[in-house]
Amino acid sequence: MNKRRNAGATALMAGLTAGALVTAGCGAGGPSAGGGDFTDDKVVLALLNDASGVYKDVSGPNSKIAIQMAIDDYQEKYGDDAVVEDIEVTSADHQNEPDIANTKAQELYDREGADIILDVPTSSAALAVATQAKNKKKLYMNIGAGTTELTGAQCNKYTFHYAYDTWMLANGTGTVVTEEGDKNWQLIYPDYAFGQDMVKSFTGAIEAGGGKVGGTIATPFPNDNFATYITKAGAAKPQVIGTMHAGGDLINLVKQYNESGLKEKGIDLAVGLMFISDIHSLGVEAFEGTIFTDAWYWNLDEKSREWADRFLEETGDRPTYAHAGNYSAALQYLEAVQAAGTDDADKVVEELEGKKIDDMFLRNGEIRAEDHRVIHDVYLAKVKGPDDVKEDWDYEEIIKTIPAEEAFRPAAESGCSM
Amino acid sequence: MNAVLQYTVQGLAAGSFYALAALGLAVIFGVLGVVNFAHGAFYMLGAVAAAVLLDTLGLSLWGALIVVPLLMLVFGMLVERLLVQWLLPLDPLYNLLLTFGLTLLLVDLVKRRYGVSGLPYERPDVLSGRVQVGGVGLPVYQLFVIGVALLVCLGVWLLMTRTRVGMIVRAATERPELAGALGINVGRWVTPVFGFGVALAGLAGVLAAPFRAITAEMGSDFIIILFAVVVIGGLGSIVGAVVGGFLVGLVEAFGQAYAPTFAQVLIFVLMAVVVLARPAGLFGREEATA
Structure with missing residues (x-):
């Protein structure tokens, strides 16, 4: 009975997946260049x-x-x-x-x-x-x-x-946080291309800034339970834990970091990739003091x-x-x-x-x-505390401007040939 | 040693969500024979309802622990009356399809109404902070979650073993034909039992609200692990659901600590091992899988 149900569910999933692929369809042909300049x-x-x-x-x-x-x-x-x-x-x-x-x-x-x-x-x-x-x-x-x-x-x-891009995020958060005194890092990252890429970039930036990465912890993606990963990272007694998670996973991780008591022990949290929509959804209380690199801020x-x-x-x-x-x-x-x-x-x-x-x-x-990298000034931001928020969406304090020439990977190192 | 204590508490806290929700899944399967695919979505609704009630009415976690399961009970009974009951006489696959469809619908409705970034949730200050146990600071909230889960599981167990209603439900769960033959009107209990199972999922959701990201998708992975819990514990077994829930929580925590990359895989390895050794699960009876 149970087996039959499971088989049914499997068939169902397979069917849905196939259906989605078919509706995605394939575009072919189409108009070619007409007359005139457009x-x-x-x-x-x-x-x-x-x-x-x-x-x-x-x-x-x-x-x-x-x-x-x-x-x-x-x-x-x-x-x-x-x-x-x-x-x-x-x-x-x-x-x-x-x-x-x-x-x-x-x-x-x-x-x-x-x-x-x-x-x-x-x-x-x-x-x-x-x-x-x-x-x-x-x-x-x-x-x-x-x-x-x-x-x-x-x-x-x-x-x-x-x-x-990942280089710019790592360079901003990794280098600056290290230079400001948090030399000893633990990195927690989701185990897929983006996370691995970020860890590589961050490790380079941290070491360039004179710090060291004491350990890295890979987590499944997506994941909702990070409590033990955080405890483990904290047990190594780093000065800062860097997370490379994004979206819902990031919110899970931050909630559980706040729960862990590491903040009170002085172990900071640095976030690899964060958008203002993340802060808006979880509230400034949860993110207070978190440092991250921002490409632009509305205010x-x-x-x-x-x-x-x-x-x-x-x-x-x-x-x-x-x-x-x-x-x-x-x-x-x-x-x-x-x-x-x-x-x-x-x-x-x-x-x-x-x-x-x-x-x-x-x-x-x-x-x-x-x-073809578009370079520009980027910013190191710190999430405000609830008392400093003056209006809706007033969440960030810009603590440093990283000039355009330093913010992105030098063209010479890109390995790009067109 | 300290770390082991921390991991244990974390595992039991995560296991509490699984145990409560799996308990609901087990009673629903037991009495109705329905594999409720929408259980993850009901868990999500519980968390979302808690967040929305806090935001709009200022209802704190304490209130939500009572109000939300009651709302979910009513909602579950409506779902059973309006939808599930019509498919009961047919192949169980139809209700699996129905609840799967219901999941998609609920998830998309929540996304449409509340977006995809998730909702904020603040728990009462009393439950913040840590208590020192043998030199280790354990988060109060995790201990609270474990306490509530154990109390509810104990309550359900007493209800099942010490009351007439419980005996009827148990008889209907374990030997439906025999119960029917003895003149017990199993049908009467179908609607409240479904609602009760949904309420348990909602309660797990409320407890998870301060601790997990509250998003429309939060139930999607949860339901998969929940199925593993129920298979490990034994399909339809009430004790099995609870033991399986805590066991999976512990495996997850210690997996994360000692084999981080394999933490999630370990749960399914455990499931495979259990199924190979005892096809009916730890507390299931052999006939159940026949």
């Missing part, structure tokens, strides 16, 4: 990200609104002088699956006539889209994924990397705040740096199209390469020609 007489920006899963709040559908804001701003700025009148934004859900991302990217480029794909969180999915961009010779600006491979061994002419200055106010009006939320990054990437793409007078990918890439940019997202920004 294919189909329009520019199409496509957002490809997680519209329903764990990274929905980090970027998700709200990034589509951010991109629309960029289109509006472009049209307002150039009015009748705009080289193209018809600009559209479309979006698709990749569910964080590389297979789906791969298919969707083809569909967007071929069938929907996308001139550029934006965002794409989850490193494996991002790399799949980069390959499609290379094959189709169409643009791709990544905002949501962290892998340095995009600007490293797997770089290509049509792929750009905005906002953040950085007048310029960012003004934009964040507009975003709040449109969406009801303050933006994460992924939202702001999508806006900036879309805007800079349109500026490049304006300058090139066409949506031809090769000509737009020429405009983008080496461009120096200051907008509401990028400070001292530059689109590096060598590896």
